[in-house]
Amino acid sequence: MVFSSIPFLFFFFPLLLILYYIVPFKSHNVKWKNVILLIFSLFFYAWGEPVYILLMLFSTFLDYNCSRMMNRYQDKKKRKFFLFLSVIINLGLLGFFKYSDFLISTINGLFHLQIPLLNLGLPIGISFYTFQTMSYTIDVYRRDVMPERNYFTYLTYVSMFPQLIAGPIVRYQTVSEELYKRDITYANFNSGLMRFLQGLFKKVLIANNIGFLWTTISETPMNELSVLTAWLGILAFAFQIYFDFSAYSDMAIGMGRMLGFHYLENFNYPYISKSITEFWRRWHISLSTWFRDYVYIPLGGSRVKRIINIRNILIVWLLTGIWHGAAWNFVLWGLYFGILLVIEKFFLKKYMEKWPSWVRHLYACFFILIGWLIFAFDDMSLLTSYAEKMFGIGSHGILDSTFIFYLKNYFIVILVAVIFSIPTYPWIKEKLSHKKVYYSAFGFVLILLVYLLLLLVVISYLVADSYNPFLYFRF
C-alpha cells in the first residue's frame, strides 16, 4: 500500500488513528498503542508483500536475539560472533534477493554462460529495513544502545509503516525512548497532519505530474530527441525523484509525529547546493549518515593517509550506488559521485571558494543532473544514446517543436517545482509570522481553504487513476 492511495488515505490510516487514539494509556504507558501500531504495520506490509513479510519477521527475530546474546556476554569474541552472525545473515538476505540475478547475468556475460536467472521479486523496503536492523545490532555491539527487551517492541520499531517502505532509515536510538514513552498530543497530531499533507501534495501534484513528462520523453525514440528536450527530460526526472522521495520522507515524518514519534529530517533542499559535497549533506541524509557511521568511519574515515582516505570514499560511494539498485548504472552512479567528492575534497575545494556563488551553483546543478542521467537508465546503451542527444550527437536539432510543446504544457509545473525546491516555503512562513493577519481567524480560514482545495485536487488525481508510480521498488 502506498501513502498516496485511496485505501491508505480513507481507510487504513483513519482507522488506525481512531483505534490508536481511543485505546487507553496511563501516564505515558503506550503498550496498547504499540500493539495497534504493530498490527496495522504488519497488515500494511502484507498488503503489498503477503509472502515476504515472513522474511521481515525472520530478519527482525534474528537481530533481536543476536543483540540479546551480545548483551549477555562481556567477552569480545562472543559479542563479535553474534554481530557477524547478524550482519552476515542480513547482508546475505539482502544480497540474495536483491543482487543474485545481477551477479548471475554479469557472470553469464563475462564467461558466456547461460545460468538461468532466479527472477525473485525484490521484497519491498528490504534495503531500508535491513539497514535499520543492522544499525541496531551494530549499535548494541558498540554499546551505544541497550538491546530491546521485548521482541514485539523491536518488531514495532522495524515494521513501523510510516518509514517501512521508502525511508527515512530511522535508527533505533532515534526512537528507542519513544517506543516506551512519548507525547501523543493534539498539537503533535496537528503539525504532523500538516506535514503529511504537504508531502502528499508534493507527491501527487508535483512529482507525479513532472514524472509524467519524464516518462513521456524517455519513451520517445532516441533519434527524435532534440538537445533541449533531452535536457528537459533529465530536469523533469531530477524534480520527480526529489519531490517523490522527499515527499515520502515528509509523509513519514508527519505520520510519525501524529503517532508521537520524532524522526530526523531526510532532505534539506538539496538542489540549492553549491557543491557535490554539500548536495550529499542535503540529499537522503539518513542514508549518507548511515554509511558515514557504519562504513566510512570504521574504515578510518578521513584521519588516515590521503590514499586510504580516497579508498574509503570510493568504497562508501560504490556501496551507496549499489544500494540504490542491482545494475551497473547504479555502480557507475556511485563511483561518479565518489570521484567527484574526491576531486572536490583534495583539489577543487580551494579554487571553488573563489568562484562566484552562481558559478558554484551552476557547477553543482550540472553534475547533479548528469548524476540523474546515469541513475535514470539501467540499460547502458540507452544511457549512452540519451547522453549523446544531450550533447547534440545524433539529436533532432537543438530545439524542436516538441520541446516547445512540452515547455508550454509543463511550464507551470516546472515553475512550481523550482519554487518549492528552494526554501520558499520556510521563507514565506517566516515573513508571515510577523504579520498580524497570520494569527487571525481570517488567516486561519485562508490556510485551511488552500489545504482543502489541494486535498480535493489530490483526491481527484487518485480517483482518476492518474500516473502514480512507486519509485523505490528497486531500493
Next chain:
Amino acid sequence: MKNIKYEKLFGIVFSLFILTFSVIFLFSRKIEFSENENRYLASFPHLSFFNLQSGKLTEGIENYLADHFPFRDFFMSVKTKTELTIGKEMIDDVYIGSDEYLIQNYQKPENGNKIVDVLNQFYGDMNYINMNLMLVPTSITINEEKLPSYAPTYSQVEEMNAIYSKIKFDTIDVTEALRNGNQEYQMFYRLDHHWTSYGAYYAYLEFCKSNNITPLAITEFDIQEVTDNFNGTLYSKTNLYTLTPDKIHIFIPKNHNYEVNYVFSNRITDTLYEEKYLDQKDKYSYFLDNNHPLITITNQDIHNGKELLIIKDSYANSMIPFLVNHYEKVHVIDPRFYKFSIEDYLRENTNIRDLLILYNMNTIDQDLGILTIG
C-alpha cells in the same frame, strides 16, 4: 502554524473531511456500469488464497475503491479542470483542440511491417478475389490545424504510404477526399474517435472510384439527424463536461429493404441501426449494434449476384450503409471477435469476389485483430 487560537480546528476539519468520504463510500449504493465512461466498473475481487498471494486481491480492492469512490464523476472533472488550468493541452492521450475538437493522439506505429506481411500472405492465398485495403487517417490528420500549436505528431500519411507501397493488392487513399470533404461537412466527430457518416460517405466515393462503381450522389439520400446529444469516447476520456455534444446523421437511400443477420447472436433484423443506443452513452453503437464477429446484410432490392466481404474495425460501421447499396450481400467480419479462419469463410462462400479491408490508422496498429486473419 502558530495561530494557536484556531490551530486546533485544523486537525478536526481534516479528520471530518476524510471520514465523510470513508463513510459515504461504505454506505453508498455501488453502480456496476459507468454510463459516463462507458465501461463496467471494477467489482470487488474474489477472496482466495491465490489472489492474496499473487497480490491480485489488494490490487483489485484498490481498483474497486477508485471506481466506486463517492462523487467519482465530480472528481474526474476536477482533475481535468486542474490539468487545463495548469496549461496542459493533452489529457489521457487526447489533444484538446480548437473549436471544441478533442483529437486522439496517434502513437508511433510499430506494427506496419507485420501488417504488410500478414495482408500480402492473405492475398497470396486468395488472389482470385478483388481485394482492397483502405486505411483511414483519423481526426489528427484531417483536423491537423485544430491541434494545439507545436503538438508533436507522427504522420499517419507517411505510415499509410509506407504500408501501401508494400501491399500487393489495391489500396485506396482517402486522405485528400476527407480533407476536401472537411471544407464543407464535418468528417469526424468532435468528441468521439470515429468518423461521421459524412466522412464515411466521402471515403465511399473513393471506394467506388477505385472499383468502377457508380456511387449514389449525396442528393439521393434522405439525411436525418438522429441525435444531437452524442458524447463520445474522447469526451469520456477527458471528462470535459462543458463541450457541446455531437450530432449523429444517417444517410437513408430510397430503397432500404435489408435483412441484417447477426450470425453468432442468432438475431435477424431489417435495419442497420439500433435505436436503443440513442438513449445510452455509447451512441456510435447505433450503427450495426456495436461490434460483432460476423454480420451478413442482404439487400433485397438488388439481384446482381455480387457479394462483398468487409474485414474491419468500428469505422466500417458507418460506411456499410453506403456499400450495401451496391451488393446483393455484404459480409462483415471483425477479426478481433471472429475466431475462425477467414480463408475458410471465403472458401465456403464462393460468391464473394470483392473484399474490403477497412481500418483506421489507430486501430490498425494497436488492436492487431488484423494479424489473425491468415
